Structures are given as C-alpha cells and as structure tokens.
Amino acid sequence: MEKLSGAYDTQAAGLPRGRTSLLTEETREKQRRRLVKAAISVFAEKGFAATTIADIVKTARVSKQAFYEIFENKEDCFLAADDLGRKALYEQVLTDIKAQGSNGDQWIRSSLRAYLQLCVSEQDFTKAWAIEFPKAGSRCLEQRNLFFSELGKRLKLIHSAIKIKQPELWVAVPDLFYDAAIGGAYEIIFRYICQNKFDELLNIEDDLVDFINFSIGYKQNI
Structure with a gap:
C-alpha cells in the first residue's frame, strides 16, 4: 500500500x-x-x-x-487526510473482522493486530491523527467522534453474531459498553503514541484483547 x-x-x-x-x-x-x-x-x-x-x-x-x-x-486538507487514512484502515483492518465463533478471540485479535501494525508502519499519520486531528477544528473533532461511534456499532454488530454461536460465554451488556471498549482500548494506544513508544505497541495486543473481551461481557474461566 x-x-x-x-x-x-x-x-x-x-x-x-x-x-x-x-x-x-x-x-x-x-x-x-x-x-x-x-x-x-x-x-x-x-x-x-x-x-x-x-x-x-x-x-x-x-x-x-x-x-x-x-x-x-488546512482543516479541509486534514479532513482529506482523514479520508485517506480511514480508507486504509477499512482495507487493512475492518475487513479482517469476521464472526469466527469457533476461533476464540480471533475476531477481535486479528483486527486489533492489524490496527497496531498500521500504527507502527504509518507513524507520521498516526501521530498527526491521534494528537493533532482533534485540535484541528470542529469538523475534524466531529469526524473523529463519528469514527469511534462507527467502530462501536461495528463491534456490537459482529459481537451479536458471536453471541448467537456461543451464548454460554457472554453476559448481556449495555450498548454504551461497546463505545467504552473502543474508547478505553484507544486511550491506552493513544498514550503510547504520545510518548512515541511505537516499538512497544505490538506488545500490548494480549492485554487489549482481554480488556475488550471483558468490557463486552466475556465470562472468564468458562
């Protein structure tokens, strides 16, 4: 790419x-x-x-x-950059999310890993989008928030299919928990980005997968 x-x-x-x-x-x-x-x-x-x-x-x-x-x-230009990055994200990450109920946490892990790899390979874009985009104007902030909302809705949609296949592994959670799972995981990633710790991002995959799982109702020790 x-x-x-x-x-x-x-x-x-x-x-x-x-x-x-x-x-x-x-x-x-x-x-x-x-x-x-x-x-x-x-x-x-x-x-x-x-x-x-x-x-x-x-x-x-x-x-x-x-x-x-x-x-x-400049804001107009940054919005175009957001469109470019979003296209790359959907191509490399979101299309990898599949309802693979028989493969444990792979449906979360594959997309999260792809996102972390994208952050590492596109460090300039990652820093610009994470740190500067929310400060670039009201349209950029609105676009950022809309993006996270879309991720929360997508997580809920895929999870709904997973729960049908594995109802014994999950408890019901409020819709807000899906947004919280996305926002909480991103906040951790954001801190690594701010500290320029890109070489450590791939090491937090397991912890982030566990966090997202438990946030959306995974029953531990089943």
Whole structure:
C-alpha cells in the first residue's frame, strides 16, 4: 500500500504549477495526493497550529495556487487526510473482522493486530491523527467522534453474531459498553503514541484483547 505521508525531494521535478494544473484530472489528483501526504508529515512534525500552507506546499512540491484550488484551508486538507487514512484502515483492518465463533478471540485479535501494525508502519499519520486531528477544528473533532461511534456499532454488530454461536460465554451488556471498549482500548494506544513508544505497541495486543473481551461481557474461566 502507498504510504499515507511523505515529503518530496526538492531536487526532483515538481508537478505542473499554476493554471496548467487545470489541464487534466490526473494531474489534479496527483497534486491532491501529494498535498495530503505532505500535510500529514508536517502536521506530525510541527503540529497543526504551527503548520503553514507554505510548509505544506514546500513539502509537497506543489504550488500554493494549486493548494487553494483544491482545498479551502488546512482543516479541509486534514479532513482529506482523514479520508485517506480511514480508507486504509477499512482495507487493512475492518475487513479482517469476521464472526469466527469457533476461533476464540480471533475476531477481535486479528483486527486489533492489524490496527497496531498500521500504527507502527504509518507513524507520521498516526501521530498527526491521534494528537493533532482533534485540535484541528470542529469538523475534524466531529469526524473523529463519528469514527469511534462507527467502530462501536461495528463491534456490537459482529459481537451479536458471536453471541448467537456461543451464548454460554457472554453476559448481556449495555450498548454504551461497546463505545467504552473502543474508547478505553484507544486511550491506552493513544498514550503510547504520545510518548512515541511505537516499538512497544505490538506488545500490548494480549492485554487489549482481554480488556475488550471483558468490557463486552466475556465470562472468564468458562
């Protein structure tokens, strides 16, 4: 998969600038992708508030005029980055969640492991999204909260299928517990991200799986 972040070599040829960027949709899409990837890198390095449009276009090797033809402002660009990251997450993580009632906790473990691996392989994006995205404006905060809500609903949906196959292993829990399971697990991951402990993230998989299981009603020692 193409990296979600990246700077472009200042010695390399840039994309067409100015009004020539209007010639083809292909060129425009390349400009958009470069701006988003560059923005992620700069947000991760400098923080959203300190980042300027000049920083982004310099890192992307794209003109400032092209930026404003594609995005209204930095928040608009960050929302596009969120879309890019969400697509990668759904492709690599959420599609791996399957109702495998006969495979113990694998239905949770496979998706969680894939997410942790994505965090480790995409550290700039992970830092930018986790630390800077909630502070980037009301639309970004709303989008972040909506994403976690979607994860909670998805967890409940898959769990409902699991409980039908293994009713003896689970007790009923309020719907709020699904959001709490997602939010609690993410809070632990968030602390590792803030401390730049990416090399330790994969080591907490077992504890996070246990936490999610018990949060949604798993009966211990069955």
